[in-house]
Amino acid sequence: MDKSWIRSTCRDLELYYNPKVGDKLRMDTSTNALGANPAGSRALAESASLNLGQYPSTYGDNLREELAKLYGLRKDNFVVGNGSDEALDIIIKTFLEPGETVITAHPAYVLHSFFVKINGGRTVTVDLDDDFQLDVERINSTPGKVVLICTPNNPTSNTFRLDDVKALIEGSDRPVVVDEAYGEYAGRSFLPLVERYDNLIVTRTFSKAYGLAGMRIGYLAAGEEMAEAMQKVKIPYSLNLIGERVAVAALRDREFLERSVKVVQEERPFLEQGLRDLGFQVYPSEANYILFRSTTPSEVLAKGLSDKGVLIRDFGKVRRLENCLRTTIGTREMNTFLLDRMKEVLRECL
Numbered sequence: 036m037d038k039s040w041i042r043s044t045c046r047d048l049e050l051y052y053n054p055k056v057g058d059k060l061r062m063d064t065s066t067n068a069l070g071a072n073p074a075g076s077r078a079l080a081e082s083a084s085l086n087l088g089q090y091p092s093t094y095g096d097n098l099r100e101e102l103a104k105l106y107g108l109r110k111d112n113f114v115v116g117n118g119s120d121e122a123l124d125i126i127i128k129t130f131l132e133p134g135e136t137v138i139t140a141h142p143a144y145v146l147h148s149f150f151v152k153i154n155g156g157r158t159v160t161v162d163l164d165d166d167f168q169l170d171v172e173r174i175n176s177t178p179g180k181v182v183l184i185c186t187p188n189n190p191t192s193n194t195f196r197l198d199d200v201k202a203l204i205e206g207s208d209r210p211v212v213v214d215e216a217y218g219e220y221a222g223r224s225f226l227p228l229v230e231r232y233d234n235l236i237v238t239r240t241f242s243k244a245y246g247l248a249g250m251r252i253g254y255l256a257a258g259e260e261m262a263e264a265m266q267k268v269k270i271p272y273s274l275n276l277i278g279e280r281v282a283v284a285a286l287r288d289r290e291f292l293e294r295s296v297k298v299v300q301e302e303r304p305f306l307e308q309g310l311r312d313l314g315f316q317v318y319p320s321e322a323n324y325i326l327f328r329s330t331t332p333s334e335v336l337a338k339g340l341s342d343k344g345v346l347i348r349d350f351g352k353v354r355r356l357e358n359c360l361r362t363t364i365g366t367r368e369m370n371t372f373l374l375d376r377m378k379e380v381l382r383e384c385l
């Protein structure tokens with residue numbers, strides 16, 4: 036194939052993280068340690084009688100109504116779709132002209148710059164400080180069309196100071212996107228402020244605390260005018276008939292959500308201590324995952340663990356995260372399994 040057929044901005048892409056999973060324990064994708072959302076699974080079973088010959092609601096109106104009730108906003112404040120990744124893609128498509136710039140933090144979620152690139156934009160990163168906090172002054176004085184951050188930040192696992200995020204929103208006459216994929220674990224959200232700030236967009240997901248990563252459901256919230264502009268860009272029907280049903284059921288099941296957050300709060304100190312006892316430097320977490328730094332090469336650890344049946348994510352090749360790895364916070368059983376296997380790998384490295 037002639038490479039020049041491919042759009043120049045898409046020519047040097049790499050495939051995304053795609054490990055051989057088999058029956059390995061997955062602690063690499065920060066999903067829900069308690070597994071699938073029970074109300075969502077029931078709704079899925081009941082979906083067998085749905086008429087799959089028909090299209091779903093064009094814009095997922097039932098789910099948007101349900102979200103509006105939850106947050107005390109209106110349905111037209113929301114755009115729902117195929118994971119919050121779709122929401123992020125929609126945002127970039129809506130606001131960025133080819134060649135324009137999006138400002139992101141570094142280190143941050145790797146797909147932020149991917150969405151910018153595939154949509155023909157340019158990413159300018161502003162480094163987080165030594166505590167992985169935002170450099171507000173530099174971001175606000177950097178020219179660019181859109182600002183995009185996530186809090187809790189992935190993979191550093193900390194949240195940003197509320198005042199700093201506010202200063203980004205108030206100090207910018209441009210869209211500021213706050214990716215809150217892990218917002219439920221931190222217990223704070225900028226989402227209720229989307230009517231107060233007309234440049235604020237918040238993205239959220241059902242993949243993490245709601246335990247529905249396999250269904251691919253996410254959403255964004257913004258002022259109604261901004262949301263309408265993005266709704267027009269979204270691929271119609273991108274949230275399928277079953278996904279919408281499952282999401283509505285999951286949203287109503289507050290008990291599972293609360294339990295999911297609680298298990299992370301209870302298990303975090305255990306896993307942090309276990310990692311410290313093995314000699315790792317552990318970074319403070321407000322999410323359902325922990326970032327830690329090793330003195331043994333991170334790829335050796337990740338490979339050794341994978342060979343023993345547990346996957347965690349290696350960030351050792353990322354600037355400023357040399358020899359860092361990220362693990363999901365699991366149940367006690369999962370965490371113990373991980374720590375035991377890690378002990379074996381470290382012993383074998385001696």
Ligand SMILES: Cc1ncc(COP(=O)(O)O)c(C=O)c1O
Nearest residue numbers: 118119120144189216240242253
């Ligand atoms: C920070 C962040 N944002 C967005 C996403 C995308 O989540 P999803 O597309 O599953 O909603 C992830 C997934 O890991 C993430 O870590």
